[in-house]
Amino acid sequence: MKKIPRRVWLEISRDVLTSNFNAVSNKVSPCEVMPVLKANSYGLGVLPIAETLKEAGAMRFGVAEPYEALQLLPLERSIHILSSILPEEVEPMIEAGITIPVASLESAQLINRTAEKLHKFATVHFKVDTGMGRLGILYNDAYETISKAHGLPGLISEGIFSHFSMAYERTSPVTLEQINKFKTLLMQLSKAGKHFKYVHIANSDAINNFPESYHPPFNMVRTGINLHGAFDAEGNRSIPIQPAISLKTRLTAVRKLPAGSCIGYGHTYKLKEKTRIGTISAGYADGLPLSLSNQGNVIIRDRLCPIIGRVSMDYTNVSLKDAPEAQVGDDVTCLGATESNCITIESWAELKNTHPYEIICSFGNRVERRYI
Ligand SMILES: Cc1ncc(COP(=O)(O)O)c(C=O)c1O
Numbered sequence: 001m002k003k004i005p006r007r008v009w010l011e012i013s014r015d016v017l018t019s020n021f022n023a024v025s026n027k028v029s030p031c032e033v034m035p036v037l038k039a040n041s042y043g044l045g046v047l048p049i050a051e052t053l054k055e056a057g058a059m060r061f062g063v064a065e066p067y068e069a070l071q072l073l074p075l076e077r078s079i080h081i082l083s084s085i086l087p088e089e090v091e092p093m094i095e096a097g098i099t100i101p102v103a104s105l106e107s108a109q110l111i112n113r114t115a116e117k118l119h120k121f122a123t124v125h126f127k128v129d130t131g132m133g134r135l136g137i138l139y140n141d142a143y144e145t146i147s148k149a150h151g152l153p154g155l156i157s158e159g160i161f162s163h164f165s166m167a168y169e170r171t172s173p174v175t176l177e178q179i180n181k182f183k184t185l186l187m188q189l190s191k192a193g194k195h196f197k198y199v200h201i202a203n204s205d206a207i208n209n210f211p212e213s214y215h216p217p218f219n220m221v222r223t224g225i226n227l228h229g230a231f232d233a234e235g236n237r238s239i240p241i242q243p244a245i246s247l248k249t250r251l252t253a254v255r256k257l258p259a260g261s262c263i264g265y266g267h268t269y270k271l272k273e274k275t276r277i278g279t280i281s282a283g284y285a286d287g288l289p290l291s292l293s294n295q296g297n298v299i300i301r302d303r304l305c306p307i308i309g310r311v312s313m314d315y316t317n318v319s320l321k322d323a324p325e326a327q328v329g330d331d332v333t334c335l336g337a338t339e340s341n342c343i344t345i346e347s348w349a350e351l352k353n354t355h356p357y358e359i360i361c362s363f364g365n366r367v368e369r370r371y372i
Pocket residue numbers: 036082083163202203204205222223224225226
């Protein structure tokens with residue numbers, strides 16, 4: 001049977017991913033950049049993105065949990081679990097050579113015992129909670145815990161890291177407090193002869209807002225959203241990155257509806273005049289936020305076409321008043337840029353009253369990922 005092209009697709013530009021990686025690398029040089037590719041690279045498809053970033057020079061990747069770590073083994077790069085590890089996951093992760101986070105003395109001891117049993121070494125990075133309030137060794141316990149764990153014979157204590165809770169807010173004292181606490185701890189550990197090859201704390205927000213997070217003692221950063229070409233909703237945008245993704249679909253129907261016609265579920269829009277209406281083949285199942293209803297736009301033939309009525313699961317209606325030549329089958333840009341128009345992830349996030357991360361992670365299963 002002849003292959004039918006998919007109705008909705010994401011175009012993910014490998015060139016833009018590469019140039020974004022280079023832009024972040026230039027900004028933080030000589031720090032190393034660890035791309036964070038958790039959640040299937042924020043939903044965009046982890047393997048092609050990892051391959052692209054490996055070609056761009058990435059030496060390691062960060063993920064959230066073991067399943068994601070194992071997926072990346074074929075790339076033959078260091079894979080770091082950044083969050084947590086369950087006891088039964090320790091052995092397979094050591095076997096696979098994954099870099100494991102240490103978040104307690106008990107966990108360090110278990111990793112050590114397991115490594116010795118396997119006649120292997122486990123590479124670990126100590127995860128310190130300097131104020132994120134989520135995972136890691138509590139700051140007040142960190143010196144003691146790390147001092148005890150650092151020399152365990154089965155461990156290669158390669159790194160130490162922490163994570164920011166609100167580095168998007170330049171004026172908040174919280175991030176500087178986290179940095180200062182971390183530096184104090186490093187100094188104490190250094191005095192006791194405990195040193196680390198890699199010291200890292202910065203995420204995208206910090207790289208944009210807190211230069212002190214990518215200067216010594218820090219020598220690595222972890223970045224996710226900036227590689228995909230988006231910024232957090234708040235804070236500076238100080239890296240010259242480009243949007244790497246466009247969401248596209250097709251125009252599946254064009255109809256002229258008389259004045260007074262009501263459009264879609266709930267009849268939330270009533271035509272004031274006879275209007276050419278287009279129906280595009282994408283809805284909230286594909287990641288179009290419901291809040292675009294009567295508020296957002298799509299681009300057809302390089303013209304902005306307002307969404308009218310409520311976004312439904314599979315289809316969305318738009319006014320073709322400003323694109324009179326639009327025809328069934330036309331490509332429709334829901335997110336992304338054309339020659340003279342652009343719809344950004346950030347603008348969707350604002351309409352949905354959320355942050356860009358949720359938008360990027362919300363494209364549906366039906367959406368084909370095309371790497372171009
Ligand atoms: C521990 C850790 N480091 C780094 C990142 C990368 O964050 P961002 O996408 O904001 O750069 C994340 C993602 O939330 C994370 O959980």
